[in-house]
Amino acid sequence: MNRSAPHTLRAESLTLAYDGRTVVEGLDLEVPDGRITAIVGPNASGKSTLLRGLARLMRPVAGRVTLDGRDIRSFAPKEFARRVAVLPQQPVAPDGVLVSELVSRGRHPHRGWFGGRSSDDDRIVAEVLEATGTSDLADRAVAELSGGQRQRVWIAMVLAQRADIVLLDEPTSFLDVSHQLELLDLLTQSNREHGTTVVMVLHELNLAARYADHLVVVDAGRIAAAGDPSAVLTAQTVGSAFGLECVVAEDPVSRSPMIVPIGRYHQA
Amino acid sequence: MTAAPPVAPTAPGDPVAAVEGRVAGARSRRRRRAASVVVALSAVALTAAVASLVLGAAGLTIGDVLAALVGQGSPKAEFVVLRLRLPRALAAVVAGSALGLGGALFQTTLRNPLASPDILGITGGASLAAVGSMLLLGLEGPAVALAAFAGALIVAALMWGLAWRDGLTGIRFVLVGIGLASIVSGLLGWLLTRAAVREASEALVWMVGGIGSIGWPELATAGGAVVVLLAATAVFSPRMPLLSLSDDSARSLGLDVTRARLTAIVLGVGLVAVATALAGPIAFVALVSAPIARALVGHGQAALAASAITGAAMVLVADLVAQHAFAGVAVPVGIVTGLIGAPYLLWLIARGNRKGSDG
Numbered sequence: 001m002n003r004s005a006p007h008t009l010r011a012e013s014l015t016l017a018y019d020g021r022t023v024v025e026g027l028d029l030e031v032p033d034g035r036i037t038a039i040v041g042p043n044a045s046g047k048s049t050l051l052r053g054l055a056r057l058m059r060p061v062a063g064r065v066t067l068d069g070r071d072i073r074s075f076a077p078k079e080f081a082r083r084v085a086v087l088p089q090q091p092v093a094p095d096g097v098l099v100s101e102l103v104s105r106g107r108h109p110h111r112g113w114f115g116g117r118s119s120d121d122d123r124i125v126a127e128v129l130e131a132t133g134t135s136d137l138a139d140r141a142v143a144e145l146s147g148g149q150r151q152r153v154w155i156a157m158v159l160a161q162r163a164d165i166v167l168l169d170e171p172t173s174f175l176d177v178s179h180q181l182e183l184l185d186l187l188t189q190s191n192r193e194h195g196t197t198v199v200m201v202l203h204e205l206n207l208a209a210r211y212a213d214h215l216v217v218v219d220a221g222r223i224a225a226a227g228d229p230s231a232v233l234t235a236q237t238v239g240s241a242f243g244l245e246c247v248v249a250e251d252p253v254s255r256s257p258m259i260v261p262i263g264r265y266h267q268a
Numbered sequence: 269m270t271a272a273p274p275v276a277p278t279a280p281g282d283p284v285a286a287v288e289g290r291v292a293g294a295r296s297r298r299r300r301r302a303a304s305v306v307v308a309l310s311a312v313a314l315t316a317a318v319a320s321l322v323l324g325a326a327g328l329t330i331g332d333v334l335a336a337l338v339g340q341g342s343p344k345a346e347f348v349v350l351r352l353r354l355p356r357a358l359a360a361v362v363a364g365s366a367l368g369l370g371g372a373l374f375q376t377t378l379r380n381p382l383a384s385p386d387i388l389g390i391t392g393g394a395s396l397a398a399v400g401s402m403l404l405l406g407l408e409g410p411a412v413a414l415a416a417f418a419g420a421l422i423v424a425a426l427m428w429g430l431a432w433r434d435g436l437t438g439i440r441f442v443l444v445g446i447g448l449a450s451i452v453s454g455l456l457g458w459l460l461t462r463a464a465v466r467e468a469s470e471a472l473v474w475m476v477g478g479i480g481s482i483g484w485p486e487l488a489t490a491g492g493a494v495v496v497l498l499a500a501t502a503v504f505s506p507r508m509p510l511l512s513l514s515d516d517s518a519r520s521l522g523l524d525v526t527r528a529r530l531t532a533i534v535l536g537v538g539l540v541a542v543a544t545a546l547a548g549p550i551a552f553v554a555l556v557s558a559p560i561a562r563a564l565v566g567h568g569q570a571a572l573a574a575s576a577i578t579g580a581a582m583v584l585v586a587d588l589v590a591q592h593a594f595a596g597v598a599v600p601v602g603i604v605t606g607l608i609g610a611p612y613l614l615w616l617i618a619r620g621n622r623k624g625s626d627g
Binding site for chain 2: 052055056057077078079080081082084085086087088089091092093094095096097098100101104105106108109111114122123125126127129130135138139141161
């Protein structure tokens with residue numbers, strides 16, 4: 001609805017490394033436009049690194065990431081930020097900064113060299129505060145909010161960028177289950193109402209299966225499986241990627257696959 | 269390309285419009301508070317400056333001082349005010365504002381209240397070069413100032429080079445800086461111990477930081493440089509709110525973090541180098557000014573303007589204290605700022621340790 005144009009975000013034989021240690025190797029991935037993609041995988045599988053690579057927060061060792069056919073490194077920083085918004089893992093707000101001001105910083109990519117506000121900045125900030133249910137917090141300091149409130153404020157800042165693609169690195173970690181759902185509903189709302197393409201790294205497999213249109217399982221820096229959650233999330237995939245014996249049932253609410261782990265003391 | 273969607277017309281009772289009003293209201297309250305802090309601090313600085321022109325052994329009244337300022341005073345008053353006291357007050361303003369702003373740029377950019385140019389060895393580098401040029405090369409006057417300036421830049425460049433590792437993170441920069449600071453102070457001690465007593469004491473006077481014997485030519489050079497750096501900082505300043513977030517957040521909001529940080533550091537080093545070249549390493553002003561300004565302005569703002577004025581006010585007031593508080597003896601201003609700053613540094617470290625963080 002609000003989208004300016006369809007976008008193609010694609011990793012092409014992407015290799016990413018920290019200090020010479022390869023974390024993601026020769027990975028190919030195309031992010032489905034206008035859909036919700038969840039990236040899952042065991043700890044240290046490279047899923048967050050992959051997201052950082054897509055977000056232009058890391059320079060590839062080999063291969064590249066393209067947006068609409070152009071290497072993302074060839075975009076000017078603000079030009080890229082107007083198209084792709086990123087919520088890093090555990091973002092930090094300076095002490096004392098107010099919610100409305102932090103969210104306003106999301107407008108930076110749309111500002112000129114001298115940082116002047118455009119006339120509709122406040123309107124957009126107000127819209128995302130309303131959409132994320134944080135408008136009552138607008139005058140509060142970010143530091144004094146609860147974890148769930150704070151995460152919604154960060155989402156508001158990311159949405160204020162009005163980018164067509166939003167990448168989020170474990171947006172639900174450290175939230176209790178009701179706040180996890182609240183946050184994923186919020187992202188779904190943005191996807192449904194604005195056609196925003198959402199890519200998120202998630203820990204919780206069942207929530208990933210329920211909320212994602214497209215599920216990517218990363219294991220040891222490569223894609224172990226990708227596609228529709230019901231096709232991807234099999235006992236076999238979970239067994240090989242996570243080393244977890246499980247039964248795949250059907251989520252009684254969403255009809256998506258639901259992992260029921262087995263463990264040592266119980267039997268299927 | 270404008271990615272902003274068309275703005276819907278505002279209907280009466282529209283909840284978004286109400287929130288929009290609150291967003292704008294919060295911003296103007298924040299700006300008003302920052303502006304009143306700047307005005308109040310300027311008033312403090314101005315009062316201290318006037319007091320520094322009036323107070324002293326010459327027994328001048330405010331009327332004498334004003335007459336001297338407009339060229340209508342007695343020859344004695346004109347000499348005291350225009351030759352001695354006015355350059356001293358202006359030197360306090362130039363050095364203080366440069367140190368205050370330099371400290372603010374460092375602390376905000378590196379996101380660490382300990383990351384001040386005096387803790388990181390920038391001022392130490394200036395001292396080492398200045399003292400080295402006095403003791404080893406026998407230089408004096410403007411040549412010492414130039415050496416100090418070069419010393420600050422060399423330490424900053426070394427710090428940048430050693431801390432660079434596929435990008436630049438705040439904490440590595442700070443640790444490298446603290447390491448360099450101790451190397452520099454070791455070399456400084458070595459230089460002083462092998463110098464003759466008379467020369468060493470001259471060097472020590474420079475190292476304490478004083479603004480007593482600054483003439484108009486040095487003042488004009490340093491003042492001009494500081495004005496240029498202030499203007500450049502003002503142009504750069506819209507990037508500060510993003511730099512105070514994490515690197516990843518700042519990058520994803522479209523900031524070239526490495527370039528922005530380099531710019532902020534270069535501006536900060538330039539300011540501190542000019543101040544140190546002019547007045548010696550006046551202790552702790554760079555460390556203390558910005559936290560005071562930030563506390564007054566509030567709301568997690570970088571408070572650049574307020575930091576500069578806090579620095580100026582602090583050096584002016586400290587110099588007043590240094591000249592008049594100790595009966596019969598005037599001490600260099602750096603002694604007084606050291607007395608203010610050292611307890612603050614201890615408190616900062618103690619608090620950082622209690623929180624189990626790096627500050």
